[in-house]
Amino acid sequence: MSLGIQTYQGAVNPSHQQANFYRLPAASDENHYRLFQFGAGENHVQLLVSPAKRVTIYFGYRGDHSMIQLLLLTDALRRSGAEQIDLLLPYMPGARQDRVCNVGEALSVKVYASLINQQQYASVSVFDPHSDVTAALLDRVQVIDNHSFVAAIAAQLTGELVLVSPDAGANKKVFGLAKALKGMPVIRADKHRDVVNGHIIATEVFCDDLSGKTCLIVDDICAGGRTFIELAIKLKQKGAQSVILIVSHYEDKANELALRDAGIDRLFCTDSLGTPTHISSEFCDCHAVLSYMNY
Numbered sequence: 001m002s003l004g005i006q007t008y009q010g011a012v013n014p015s016h017q018q019a020n021f022y023r024l025p026a027a028s029d030e031n032h033y034r035l036f037q038f039g040a041g042e043n044h045v046q047l048l049v050s051p052a053k054r055v056t057i058y059f060g061y062r063g064d065h066s067m068i069q070l071l072l073l074t075d076a077l078r079r080s081g082a083e084q085i086d087l088l089l090p091y092m093p094g095a096r097q098d099r100v101c102n103v104g105e106a107l108s109v110k111v112y113a114s115l116i117n118q119q120q121y122a123s124v125s126v127f128d129p130h131s132d133v134t135a136a137l138l139d140r141v142q143v144i145d146n147h148s149f150v151a152a153i154a155a156q157l158t159g160e161l162v163l164v165s166p167d168a169g170a171n172k173k174v175f176g177l178a179k180a181l182k183g184m185p186v187i188r189a190d191k192h193r194d195v196v197n198g199h200i201i202a203t204e205v206f207c208d209d210l211s212g213k214t215c216l217i218v219d220d221i222c223a224g225g226r227t228f229i230e231l232a233i234k235l236k237q238k239g240a241q242s243v244i245l246i247v248s249h250y251e252d253k254a255n256e257l258a259l260r261d262a263g264i265d266r267l268f269c270t271d272s273l274g275t276p277t278h279i280s281s282e283f284c285d286c287h288a289v290l291s292y293m294n295y
């Protein structure tokens with residue numbers, strides 16, 4: 001059923017008219033809603049066809065501006081008859097701001113989680129969030145781990161593979177992953193950060209000899225990349241034959257040359273934060289996160 005909106009000029013693909021899947025940012029062939037900004041900067045969403053009673057939103061967070069777009073899309077869907085909305089959240093915003101480190105800071109993850117909870121989604125599926133705090137804060141949440149993503153990469157690699165847990169915070173997840181990968185060995189490492197400025201003060205690897213090993217550093221996110229640069233240097237000093245970095249979320253800010261110079265041979269990530277543009281495709285292999293989200 002059409003909503004009777006006159007403004008849409010494009011040809012409507014019938015299969016998309018029936019589609020109950022809404023992508024934000026919109027896919028190039030998305031034609032069941034449109035999104036634009038008014039002059040003062042407000043976002044505006046307009047559905048072009050009536051939604052099904054049960055729909056799914058795939059929300060790729062692209063800054064706080066996109067959060068408002070999600071709320072508007074959700075509102076438009078409900079007003080037009082969607083009764084149940086499932087949310088696929090490849091990246092949980094604020095997931096790393098899951099504690100107050102310094103006096104006067106906001107507890108960001110709680111703020112983002114409250115906004116999402118207010119929308120009363122039927123389910124919220126989050127891909128590899130930073131810590132258990134995300135799952136504790138979100139209602140009707142389903143956490144999707146990185147196991148099938150890492151397994152797909154490991155299957156392409158040869159040599160003596162070992163997992164490297166980059167810090168104490170990653171241990172629980174990496175040991176769970178090792179079990180899923182049929183007992184792949186784990187090398188533990190740790191880093192000390194200055195909580196005031198975020199700088200890494202020291203990195204330790206708890207292993208003497210890595211000769212001949214292909215080290216898979218696995219973590220949730222690569223931001224500036226300093227964690228992995230310091231770690232790769234240490235792994236190479238201990239004889240690692242090859243160092244591969246596997247992160248679920250890639251902010252596209254790290255310097256490729258610095259990563260390579262530190263000894264990282266290859267980077268694998270997902271497009272949870274968009275497809276990286278500041279890194280070469282010979283070095284970085286970006287997988288579509290949706291294929292690992294059980295949808």
Ligand SMILES: O=P(O)(O)OC[C@H]1O[C@@H](O)[C@H](O)[C@@H]1O
Binds near residue numbers: 130166219225226
């Ligand atoms: O070193 P960069 O890339 O800036 O930050 C990424 C690290 O910071 C942590 O919160 C992440 O889990 C990861 O270990």
